[in-house]
Amino acid sequence: MGTRDELVESARELLWERGYVGTSPKAIQQRAGAGQGSMYHHFAGKKDLALAAVRRSAEELLAAADEQLRTPGTAVERISAYLRREREVLRGCPIGRLTQDPDVIADPQLRAPVDETLTRVRARLAEVLDEGREAGELSASLDTAALAATIVAVLQGGYVLARAAGSPEPFDQAVSGVLALLAAH
Amino acid sequence: MGTRDELVESARELLWERGYVGTSPKAIQQRAGAGQGSMYHHFAGKKDLALAAVRRSAEELLAAADEQLRTPGTAVERISAYLRREREVLRGCPIGRLTQDPDVIADPQLRAPVDETLTRVRARLAEVLDEGREAGELSASLDTAALAATIVAVLQGGYVLARAAGSPEPFDQAVSGVLALLAAH
DNA sequence: GTCTATAATGGGATAGAC
DNA sequence: GTCTATCCCATTATAGAC
Numbered sequence: 001m002g003t004r005d006e007l008v009e010s011a012r013e014l015l016w017e018r019g020y021v022g023t024s025p026k027a028i029q030q031r032a033g034a035g036q037g038s039m040y041h042h043f044a045g046k047k048d049l050a051l052a053a054v055r056r057s058a059e060e061l062l063a064a065a066d067e068q069l070r071t072p073g074t075a076v077e078r079i080s081a082y083l084r085r086e087r088e089v090l091r092g093c094p095i096g097r098l099t100q101d102p103d104v105i106a107d108p109q110l111r112a113p114v115d116e117t118l119t120r121v122r123a124r125l126a127e128v129l130d131e132g133r134e135a136g137e138l139s140a141s142l143d144t145a146a147l148a149a150t151i152v153a154v155l156q157g158g159y160v161l162a163r164a165a166g167s168p169e170p171f172d173q174a175v176s177g178v179l180a181l182l183a184a185h
Numbered sequence: 186m187g188t189r190d191e192l193v194e195s196a197r198e199l200l201w202e203r204g205y206v207g208t209s210p211k212a213i214q215q216r217a218g219a220g221q222g223s224m225y226h227h228f229a230g231k232k233d234l235a236l237a238a239v240r241r242s243a244e245e246l247l248a249a250a251d252e253q254l255r256t257p258g259t260a261v262e263r264i265s266a267y268l269r270r271e272r273e274v275l276r277g278c279p280i281g282r283l284t285q286d287p288d289v290i291a292d293p294q295l296r297a298p299v300d301e302t303l304t305r306v307r308a309r310l311a312e313v314l315d316e317g318r319e320a321g322e323l324s325a326s327l328d329t330a331a332l333a334a335t336i337v338a339v340l341q342g343g344y345v346l347a348r349a350a351g352s353p354e355p356f357d358q359a360v361s362g363v364l365a366l367l368a369a370h
Numbered sequence: 371g372t373c374t375a376t377a378a379t380g381g382g383a384t385a386g387a388c
Numbered sequence: 389g390t391c392t393a394t395c396c397c398a399t400t401a402t403a404g405a406c
Binding site for chain 1: 187200201202203204206207214244277281282284286287288290296299300302303304307322323327328330332333334335336338339340342344345346348349350355356358359360361362363364365367369370
């Protein structure tokens, strides 16, 4: 494991915990056990390192989503598996949280991987819903793209409620609520 | 309009745009057209001023929610009015966004008004859903507390998706999706 | 590749004059 | 009540030695 990789991992953790604005190069270096010179050798600066970290987290998120969604079962079962998989709810979403970071949203390069990731998750969910619709499991009149957005929003918003409450409970409630509505189709 | 009020308004705007970590006392003073001395006369420091700003935003949010939810109509109509009211979607939620701020979440005093606000919105929505259930409009088997969490999560998550995409579209989709599910009850 | 030194700027607050 | 001066530390780098 090279120093470069340790810097990226360190940046990933800090971006998750504190966001882009709240994370300093110095803090990243200290957590990685690397010095200034090392960081500026491997990366052009804070933004460059953050970009590498965000891309890595995005890959991980998409791989994890795909893992739940490709399991056997009905569409609703697969979506339920995705929503109910074990999550560190109080830590929130490493990608979604960046959405609240003014410097990320203001910079097209930093926003791009965030946008792409959430867009792809929605597209993947819409595929699963389409399959369920074609199998006659879901009503033919459903707008699957809209419903996919709803499901991802429930996740992202569930994190918000849980962090506000200091408890995973509202997250679990939000998930239960949408699954109950879905099941009735 | 006193200087104190202008400082609070300035802090409200900056907290909304940039969060707590991303907002400096100096920036607040400049936007308010006030000096250092003025701010430290009226408030004990950054946290104290932020607390005043957050409390004010919380009141406003609760009043706005109540306005939509107390209109005449069925439960689903009132919830639809709430979800579909005009919003500055790309700015996100002034309260929900604080949930991503490590210094807010780490400080019980700062987190309290955020928690209380979102909890009260959920409670208010649950009341409306209960009324709909008693009126026979909604299935008696629905868990209204869970569904209330779902609805608030769709809002909060919708903001996340919209900011990522740089467009209100996914927010509107998420809202449409949950309303379509609700309408089928 | 990594280190230390240096630097310009900003963050967050206190002190005391007016 | 508000102003300016001052303080100490953090941020985000660059330079050049090793």
